[in-house]
Amino acid sequence: METEAHAPPTGTVREETGRGRSGPTREQLGAWRSFLRAHATITKVLESELVAEQDLSLAAYDVLVQLAEAPDRRRRMTELADAVLLSRSGVTRLVDRLERAGLVTRSPVANDGRGVAAELTRAGLGRLRTASRTHLRGIGTHFAARLHEDDLGALERISRRLAE
Amino acid sequence: METEAHAPPTGTVREETGRGRSGPTREQLGAWRSFLRAHATITKVLESELVAEQDLSLAAYDVLVQLAEAPDRRRRMTELADAVLLSRSGVTRLVDRLERAGLVTRSPVANDGRGVAAELTRAGLGRLRTASRTHLRGIGTHFAARLHEDDLGALERISRRLAE
Numbered sequence: 001m002e003t004e005a006h007a008p009p010t011g012t013v014r015e016e017t018g019r020g021r022s023g024p025t026r027e028q029l030g031a032w033r034s035f036l037r038a039h040a041t042i043t044k045v046l047e048s049e050l051v052a053e054q055d056l057s058l059a060a061y062d063v064l065v066q067l068a069e070a071p072d073r074r075r076r077m078t079e080l081a082d083a084v085l086l087s088r089s090g091v092t093r094l095v096d097r098l099e100r101a102g103l104v105t106r107s108p109v110a111n112d113g114r115g116v117a118a119e120l121t122r123a124g125l126g127r128l129r130t131a132s133r134t135h136l137r138g139i140g141t142h143f144a145a146r147l148h149e150d151d152l153g154a155l156e157r158i159s160r161r162l163a164e
Numbered sequence: 165m166e167t168e169a170h171a172p173p174t175g176t177v178r179e180e181t182g183r184g185r186s187g188p189t190r191e192q193l194g195a196w197r198s199f200l201r202a203h204a205t206i207t208k209v210l211e212s213e214l215v216a217e218q219d220l221s222l223a224a225y226d227v228l229v230q231l232a233e234a235p236d237r238r239r240r241m242t243e244l245a246d247a248v249l250l251s252r253s254g255v256t257r258l259v260d261r262l263e264r265a266g267l268v269t270r271s272p273v274a275n276d277g278r279g280v281a282a283e284l285t286r287a288g289l290g291r292l293r294t295a296s297r298t299h300l301r302g303i304g305t306h307f308a309a310r311l312h313e314d315d316l317g318a319l320e321r322i323s324r325r326l327a328e
Contacts, residue, residue: 023297023300023301023303023304024300024303024304024307024308025308027316027320028303028304028307028308028311028316029300029303030320031307031308031311031316031317031319031320031323032303032307032308034319034320034323034324034327035203035307035319035320035323036203037323037327038322038323038324038326038327039199039200039203041326041327042326042327133187136187136188136193137187139187139188139192139193139196140187140188140192143188143192143195143196143199143326144188144189144192144195144196146325146326146328147192147195147322147325147326151318151322151325152191152192152195153195154315154318154322155195155198155199155319155322156191156194156195156198156199158202158311158315158318158319159195159198159199159201159202160198160202161310161311161315162202162205162206162307162310162311163198163201163202163205163206164310
């Protein structure tokens with residue numbers, strides 16, 4: 001596209017940075033990559049602990065939490081997909097599996113011909129509470145314990161800016 | 165499990181925090197959730213821009229970058245899966261698709277009966293370079309532009325601690 005098509009084909013993408021008119025600087029890209037790496041490292045270990053000890057994926061845990069915290073422990077599927085930041089098809093498949101496991105039920109939304117809501121079952125709440133011991137211990141060990149108190153406040157503040 | 169099975173079944177998971185012996189405090193859990201939210205918010209918008217403008221998922225982009233930066237633009241599939249933080253089956257499916265699109269080729273690793281490596285093609289490099297304009301612009305807009313210079317340094321430092 002545009003005027004950079006003549007750039008040498010042997011250059012790597014890393015070398016490309018800093019040339020663009022609105023691209024990040026090397027420092028900015030470095031911070032971005034470190035941020036990604038931190039997220040990936042922690043979620044990977046949390047996922048592996050949750051699967052090993054509780055036979056539950058992190059995405060499934062997230063769905064159960066989002067339902068547990070909703071009024072009547074029930075959410076429209078479309079809202080649920082936004083809350084857990086999965087695609088609509090991803091959350092449909094996941095809720096299918098949770099429904100087969102008896103942790104969630106699905107029912108129509110009153111006065112909405114096409115709306116469907118997912119609701120946490122009593123078994124689902126129990127499963128979540130058991131699983132939360134593994135997950136919260138993991139957050140303590142792999143996230144909180146690595147941060148000084150100052151870092152915790154800074155990370156909270158910076159994360160809020162990024163999510164605005 | 166253990167002694168908390170008698171806890172009231174109506175309590176939400178959020179209310180559970182702080183009770184556990186090694187679980188995070190409310191502040192720590194809040195910072196963790198903000199961190200997750202920041203990551204999800206930014207990657208969601210970067211993904212949607214990349215798909216809309218370049219017809220490429222963020223995971224596919226990540227695979228192409230990891231190959232572009234490797235010696236000879238080639239990596240073992242197992243190393244690639246670690247580098248991009250996808251599961252082994254996830255990276256296999258993704259490389260299948262990239263191979264069909266002519267962006268990657270796969271070949272055996274010399275002197276390793278079972279090893280397979282993925283290599284970036286010239287077309288793949290071109291595609292990556294074009295796509296990087298969208299992606300780097302997005303990192304500039306949705307990540308770097310929201311941070312003060314101090315924040316950038318703090319986030320880099322904190323992220324490194326978290327990924328250790």
